[in-house]
Amino acid sequence: MLLPPLSAIPPWVVSLDDYEGLAKERVEAGVWAYLCGASGDEATLAENREAFGRIKLSPRIFRDLSSASTALTLFGREYAHPIFIAPTAFHRMFHPEGELATVLGASAMESCLTVSTSASTGIEDIVSQATVPPWFQLYIQPDRGFTAELVKRVEAAGCGALVVTADAPLSGLRNREQRAMFRVPAGIEAVNLRGMKAVPPSDRVFGSELLASVPVWKDLEWLRSLTGLPVILKGVIDPEDAVIAADEGVSGIVVSNHGGRTLDTVPAAIEVLPRIADRLEGALPLLMDGGIRRGTDILKALALGASAVMVGRPVIHGLAAAGATGVAHVLKILRTELEIAIALTGRATLKEVDRSVIW
Numbered sequence: 033m034l035l036p037p038l039s040a041i042p043p044w045v046v047s048l049d050d051y052e053g054l055a056k057e058r059v060e061a062g063v064w065a066y067l068c069g070a071s072g073d074e075a076t077l078a079e080n081r082e083a084f085g086r087i088k089l090s091p092r093i094f095r096d097l098s099s100a101s102t103a104l105t106l107f108g109r110e111y112a113h114p115i116f117i118a119p120t121a122f123h124r125m126f127h128p129e130g131e132l133a134t135v136l137g138a139s140a141m142e143s144c145l146t147v148s149t150s151a152s153t154g155i156e157d158i159v160s161q162a163t164v165p166p167w168f169q170l171y172i173q174p175d176r177g178f179t180a181e182l183v184k185r186v187e188a189a190g191c192g193a194l195v196v197t198a199d200a201p202l203s204g205l206r207n208r209e210q211r212a213m214f215r216v217p218a219g220i221e222a223v224n225l226r227g228m229k230a231v232p233p234s235d236r237v238f239g240s241e242l243l244a245s246v247p248v249w250k251d252l253e254w255l256r257s258l259t260g261l262p263v264i265l266k267g268v269i270d271p272e273d274a275v276i277a278a279d280e281g282v283s284g285i286v287v288s289n290h291g292g293r294t295l296d297t298v299p300a301a302i303e304v305l306p307r308i309a310d311r312l313e314g315a316l317p318l319l320m321d322g323g324i325r326r327g328t329d330i331l332k333a334l335a336l337g338a339s340a341v342m343v344g345r346p347v348i349h350g351l352a353a354a355g356a357t358g359v360a361h362v363l364k365i366l367r368t369e370l371e372i373a374i375a376l377t378g379r380a381t382l383k384e385v386d387r388s389v390i391w
């Protein structure tokens with residue numbers, strides 16, 4: 033028997049891990065497997081966390097923290113802090129108010145929500161509830177005409193950036209989800225894709241119609257020609273791809289392995305982040321996601337070259353546990369942990385966070 037969402041947060045809920053337990057009691061088993069699972073043996077999923085544990089921080093003492101701030105400017109906009117929400121599909125599977133609850137929680141904490149292509153709420157309705165303009169995550173669809181219309185629609189709705197996901201032209205085989213026989217529940221759908229001509233499902237991988245239409249670099253150039261929004265490429269792990277992306281003129285990169293959900297045995301995003309930062313030498317802002325569960329994880333990412341981070345599963349744990357309040361509280365916990373971590377490493381602003389923060 034599933035529990036209803038909480039109407040108040042119990043006082044013992046103090047960390048993101050506490051939210052995971054609360055969420056599990058409120059989400060149907062197949063949907064839970066979809067949320068938690070990753071591809072293959074889930075080696076990359078585990079590595080995303082373990083790699084953070086191997087990195088140690090260096091505390092500093094007796095520093096002036098009177099002007100401390102987490103503010104930053106990214107793509108010409110000011111943000112109160114560097115904690116962004118990663119795109120995740122179908123929020124109505126986790127709470128009846130879906131993305132509308134997520135965006136309210138994000139707004140309460142001055143956080144930017146990246147809305148998935150597979151969102152279960154119309155983009156205009158989400159943007160209308162936001163105080164920070166949401167970003168829109170785009171999967172370039174086999175139907176390029178529909179894709180172009182969608183880009184125009186999200187720009188007109190008032191989104192602040194287009195996040196093009198590059199690492200999932202095919203879904204990874206997520207065995208946990210397969211074993212649980214996950215299906216998107218009836219009545220929930222990717223409403224922003226309504227009316228699109230779908231590619232017929234196929235048992236084959238090679239030779240399928242889907243494979244014939246996977247996006248290539250020149251699609252990115254085409255996309256950039258369609259929009260005035262910053263185009264951010266999500267799902268870059270190999271530093272060579274980061275260099276190509278910079279040459280292609282993207283505005284930013286999200287260093288990400290999709291939370292371990294695409295190719296298994298890929299290194300942790302936090303491990304490759306400094307290599308990409310070294311190759312690009314500050315040419316573009318970098319964001320990263322994968323395994324962020326603590327403010328100290330965020331500080332490590334900032335120290336190793338990220339301007340901001342994205343958080344995936346824990347935001348959904350907050351949503352499932354307590355709707356907008358849960359989302360806001362997850363973000364609040366992370367922000368408080370981040371501020372304490374920055375202060376205890378003797379830094380007052382994000383500009384002062386560099387590799388010397390790492391032990």
Ligand SMILES: Cc1cc2nc3c(=O)[nH]c(=O)nc-3n(C[C@H](O)[C@H](O)[C@H](O)COP(=O)(O)O)c2cc1C
Nearest residue numbers: 067118119120121148197290291322323343344345
């Ligand atoms: C349930 C779920 C759905 C996701 N849906 C999308 C999506 O629609 N588009 C996308 O680019 N990434 C998607 N992702 C990947 C996330 O954006 C992000 O890269 C990943 O969750 C980060 O790792 P974390 O969950 O450890 O924070 C999804 C991840 C999860 C867990």
Ligand SMILES: CCCCCCC(=O)C(=O)O
Nearest residue numbers: 120121150200216290293
């Ligand atoms: C069942 C459709 C899934 C849409 C894609 C969402 C995604 O990227 C994910 O990782 O899941």
